[in-house]
Each structure stands twice: as structure tokens, then as C-alpha cells.
């Protein structure tokens with residue numbers, strides 16, 4: 001595998017994590033550099049969402065072993081909100097509804113927290129509304145949705161679109177997209193994928209968790225990893241995704257002697 | 259996982275930032291309560307005979323009453339003989355202008371964010387500030403007087419407008435109403451008096467700020483608001499107290515009267531000292547608030563944001579006597595740590611086509627107990643009465659309690675009465691979602707709680723909505739995360 005740059009963004013070494021005492025991640029190793037797109041695939045229950053939750057700092061999961069560095073900092077030392085401000089964004093597989101909290105209020109709070117972290121002044125109301133408008137267009141998010149409560153009463157597809165909208169607002173360095181494509185029809189998929197592509201640059205990186213090649217047709221990964229039973233059991237170029245699409249996971253299980 | 263559980267369980271108080279004591283020369287009468295004390299209070303205030311007689315009748319009735327039984331409150335027995343019933347910042351001579359008010363006092367109200375001088379100059383809001391038992395200063399009086407609006411301390415009203423006071427005093431809350439109403443009627447110290455004449459829309463918010471300063475004292479204020487035909491007034495009451503280890507008693511009475519087509523909005527932001535995080539100290543807040551829509555098409559609206567007090571017991575109520583009259587009750591009650599709140603409303607429909615709306619939002623954290631208790635009574639002659647009640651509870655811990663007791667008495671079959679209730683929790687997933695976007699757990703709780711309470715907060719006068727929002731967040735500081 002050819003690497004474009006030598007500076008590291010994310011480095012995961014031998015990461016183990018538990019939930020309720022049960023080991024889910026069992027020694028993950030992964031390195032991500034700026035500008036790269038990595039796809040993570042794997043059967044249901046293999047630990048893909050757990051990996052994204054652990055990277056984002058969800059306290060439900062307990063890291064028992066291993067190291068994670070993000071731009072040279074020990075990521076595991078940081079609170080979830082600090083990780084966000086450092087530039088890690090998670091597009092949730094199941095975005096949660098927060099009744100009563102308007103999208104506008106939610107996003108303005110988030111943006112201002114990010115600005116505070118960078119020792120910047122809070123954004124002015126007019127700049128904020130301009131930013132909202134601009135970023136809404138990236139994912140063609142209806143103004144009506146933006147004025148509702150966070151995810152409340154959104155359809156599955158609208159929730160996913162809203163995730164990418166928030167990503168556009170926060171401009172993360174590392175975006176983790178956890179099955180952002182599931183539940184999207186073809187048009188929505190194209191809009192979401194275009195949104196992600198518009199935000200891509202040589203300075204940021206993307207981890208795409210998906211079951212389907214159709215998303216990878218739009219968001220082209222350089223690296224494809226198979227996560228199985230809490231470990232990355234195979235890594236290759238984009239051709240691996242096509243092979244998995246065609247043959248499923250049984251051949252990998254066989255290779256592993258199962 | 260355990261750690262995660264703790265996130266929603268762990269409770270500490272945010273510091274109560276109003277907990278300072280003002281060092282001021284205070285006159286306090288000895289503790290204890292008997293007829294002589296009642297006479298002493300009355301004479302200190304130079305009261306007319308009729309008022310002394312009223313106090314004595316109330317006192318003689320009070321001594322016959324047993325301590326009230328508490329439904330959902332646990333309160334150690336209160337020793338009424340260990341309280342002082344009158345405390346007043348010692349006056350040199352009654353202050354006639356702000357320049358003459360004790361500078362220490364002004365500083366106190368400054369610290370509370372109630373700068374009397376500023377209020378006067380800038381905000382266009384009239385403020386009456388009550389420290390311990392005595393009204394310190396009423397601003398804007400002259401300007402209001404031009405329109406015939408009376409806004410002054412209760413004591414002044416007794417001297418300057420005795421006919422009005424005598425006509426309306428105890429006309430909504432008789433001294434026989436309940437234990438604390440009888441006690442207040444016997445020993446009430448001061449409070450505010452408002453009269454809006456026929457056809458006048460009061461051009462500014464009227465506001466009273468209550469402050470208990472002296473130790474071992476009770477505060478028993480009395481507020482009387484009358485809006486004559488076609489009048490309108492919006493009134494706001496705020497309260498704070500110093501932090502003290504012992505409990506302090508606050509037993510107020512508020513009576514409001516709306517004549518034909520009059521409208522009265524009464525808002526409260528109550529932030530008495532709630533006690534420390536182990537439940538030590540704090541104010542016992544036993545308040546009787548009642549309004550009567552006496553005239554046809556009149557309207558009374560109660561809005562309250564209750565975050566303070568160790569124990570809160572209050573049911574701002576509306577008697578809908580006039581035909582087509584409207585009663586509203588919007589409430590947010592926050593309890594944290596060991597606070598207990600039993601609050602709600604009574605809507606008594608007497609007139610035809612009367613309408614009432616109840617929106618109650620309880621927020622409980624820590625080990626607190628938060629009860630909504632509400633009565634909707636439709637009497638026999640109240641044709642076409644309507645009520646809608648919405649009672650929501652939001653829980654922030656596993657150890658707190660939220661209870662809803664809606665009582666309905668419907669004696670007219672044309673009535674339409676609806677009651678909805680919900681209970682929800684702030685989920686760990688919601689908190690984490692906010693965290694992931696850069697929002698700290700505390701700010702996330704603030705966002706969610708304020709979102710939850712929005713419907714009520716929106717009813718507050720603009721100037722106070724922001725303050726009240728901050729107060730909500732502060733009251734729950736440390737209750738999550």
C-alpha cells in the first residue's frame with residue numbers, strides 16, 4: 001500500500017475494549033493519515049460501531065488495553081467533548097432525538113464550544129445563520145428540518161442527512177461515518193455522499209463504515225479493512241470491497257480457519 | 259458502565275451564589291409568638307385598629323389549629339416559638355429618596371442583580387425591594403402615580419389607601435383558609451400593594467424582590483394586587499436568601515383580584531436558599547397564592563419558575579367567577595439534592611364559558627421529591643367550562659421521585675376537561691450525542707432542560723427569561739456528570 005504522506009493523524013495500537021465486562025474489541029491496529037479514506041467493513045456484531053464509539057469517547061465502553069494517538073495527543077485522555085473540539089466527528093448509526101432542543105440552538109452551542117476551545121469569540125448571530133444556510137445546501141437539508149428539535153420526528157434518511165449537515169458545520173479533521181448509507185434511497189445516498197466529498201480535502205480523513213459497495217462508488221476509499229470478532233483480519237485496496245460485495249464474508253472466515 | 263450510571267446519578271449542588279449575608283443594622287424582636295407579639299408588630303408599624311383586630315382574630319384562630327399534615331413532604335416539626343416574627347433593617351428616618359437608603363442595602367440588591375438606582379434609570383421597570391420584613395424602596399412611584407397606578411409597600415398602602423386595603427384584604431384568602439394563611443394574617447410584615455385603575459394598562463413591569471437576611475427570622479409578606487375594569491398589569495416576584503445551616507420559614511400570602519375584562523400576569527422566579535447538598539438548611543416555603551377573576555372576561559395568569567427552597571408548598575390558584583374568564587398556570591419546578599416540592603394549582607370554575615390551562619413541568623435530580631398536585635373543579639353552574647392540563651416530569655437520577663396528583667371534580671356535564679401527563683428521562687445517549695458535538699455534559703443538561711421547560715419560560719417577561727434560563731442550568735449544576 002502506497003502512503004501519500006508520512007505524517008500521522010490517527011494511530012490505533014492493540015486496542016481492546018469491553019462493554020459490561022464483555023470484550024468486544026480484541027486488539028485493533030490502524031493508522032490513518034491526512035487525506036486518506038478508509039473503509040471498514042465486516043459482518044453485523046463484529047465491533048464496527050464499538051470502534052467508532054470508543055474513538056469518540058463513549059463512556060459505556062471501557063478501554064482495557066492499547067493506545068490511541070490523534071495528532072500526537074493521547075486520545076484516550078480526552079473527554080468526548082474535547083475529542084470533538086480536537087476535530088473528531090462521529091456520524092451516528094442511530095442518531096438520537098433530543099426533544100425541545102432546536103437544531104439552531106444545538107448547533108450554535110456546538111459551534112461556540114468549538115470556538116471557545118480554540119480561544120475564539122462566539123459566532124455572531126448573522127454569521128451563524130449564514131453558515132447554517134450555506135452548509136444546509138451541502139446536503140440539501142430542508143430549512144424546516146433545521147428549525148425543528150434535534151432529530152425529532154425526522155425520517156431515517158433525514159437523520160442521516162442531518163448528521164452530514166452537522167459534520168459540514170463543524171468541519172472535522174477525522175470524520176467517522178457509521179453506516180451513514182443504511183436506510184438511504186439512491187437519491188439520498190448520492191446527496192449524502194456528494195456532501196461528504198465536498199468536505200474532503202488533503203487535510204482531513206474519513207473512516208467509512210459500511211456494508212455496501214454502492215456508497216464506496218461515491219466515496220472512494222484507498223484502504224478497505226475487514227473487522228471480524230473485534231479484530232481487523234484483512235486490509236487491502238478498494239478491490240477488497242468489490243470482492244466482499246460479490247462473495248460475502250464466508251471466504252474470509254474460511255481463510256481464518258473457521 | 260458503572261461510571262456511566264454515575265453520570266446521571268451523581269449529584270452535588272452548584273454553589274448558591276446568593277448566599278451572602280449583609281452586615282446591616284437590624285432590629286429584631288425576641289423570638290416567640292403570642293398576642294403581645296402580634297400587638298407589638300402592629301404598633302411598630304403604626305397600624306390602625308381595624309388591622310390590629312384582623313391580626314388578633316387570625317392569631318386566635320391559628321392557635322386552635324393543629325400542624326398541617328403533609329402529603330408528600332417530610333418536614334421535621336417546626337417550633338413556632340423559636341422564630342422571630344419581625345426583623346427590619348434599622349431605619350434612621352424612613353428613606354424618602356434613594357440617596358437616603360442605607361448604602362449597604364443598596365449594595366445587597368446590587369449583588370442580587372437588582373440595582374435600584376439602575377432600575378430607576380434604565381430598565382423602565384418599577385421595583386419594590388423587601389428585605390426581611392420591611393419594604394426598602396419602591397422605584398418609579400411618581401411616574402406610575404401620574405397614571406393613577408398605585409405601587410407601594412403594603413405598610414404604606416395601609417396608611418395611604420386604607421379603604422382599598424380594607425376592601426380587598428383577605429377577600430381572596432381568608433385568614434381561616436389554612437394554617438399558614440392564619441399565621442401570615444396574624445404576623446405579616448410587609449409586601450407590595452398594587453392597584454391599577456379602570457382602563458389603565460400599566461406601562462411597565464412591576465417587580466418585587468424579596469430577600470431574607472437576618473438569622474432565625476421568618477418572612478411573612480403579603481401582596482395584594484387589584485386590577486380594576488379593563489386594566490392590565492404584569493407583576494414579577496423574585497426571591498433569594500443567605501445560606502444558613504438552620505431552616506428558615508417563609509409563609510407568604512398573595513391575593514389578586516381582576517375585575518371586568520382586566521388581566522393580571524403574575525410571574526415568580528423563586529430561588530430561596532435550597533439547603534446544602536446533604537439537605538442541611540434551606541428555606542421552608544409555604545405560600546398561599548390565589549387570584550379571583552371577579553369580573554366577566556377577566557384573566558389571571560400565574561407563571562412560576564421554582565428552583566429554590568428546601569421545601570416548597572404552594573398552589574397558585576384561580577377562582578373563575580366571571581363569565582368567560584380565563585385562568586392559566588405555567589410552572590417549572592426544579593428539585594435537586596434533598597429538596598422537596600409539592601406544587602400545583604387549583605382552577606375553580608364558577609362562571610359560564612370559563613377556561614383554564616395548566617402546564618406543569620417538573621424536573622427532579624438527586625434525591626429530591628417533586629410532586630404536582632392540581633385540582634380542577636367545575637361547579638354546577640359553570641356551563642361550557644374548559645380545562646386542559648399538561649403535566650410533564652423529567653428525571654435526572656434514579657433516586658429522585660416525581661409524582662402527579664391530578665384531582666378533578668366535575669359537576670356540570672357540558673365541561674370538557676383534558677389531562678395529559680408524561681415522564682421522561684435524559685438518556686445517556688442524548689448526553690453523549692451532545693458531547694460528541696463538543697457540548698459538555700453540564701451544558702447539554704442545560705440545553706435539554708431549557709428545551710423541556712421552553713413552553714413555560716416563554717411566558718416570562720422578556721427581561722427575566724434569560725435570568726431564569728441561567729438559573730435552571732445553575733440549579734442543576736453538577737447533577738449530571
Ligand SMILES: Nc1ncnc2c1ncn2[C@@H]1O[C@H](COP(=O)(O)OP(=O)(O)O)[C@@H](O)[C@H]1O
Pocket residue numbers: 019020024042043044045046047048049050051060
Ligand atoms: N451497549 C452495549 N451493551 C452490550 N453489548 C453491546 C453494546 N454495544 C454493543 N454491544 C455488543 O458488542 C458487539 C459489537 O457490536 P457493534 O459494535 O454494534 O457491532 P457492529 O457495529 O459491527 O454491527 C455485539 O455483540 C453487540 O451486541
Ligand SMILES: [Mg+2]
Pocket residue numbers: 048049050093178179
Ligand atoms: Mg454498527
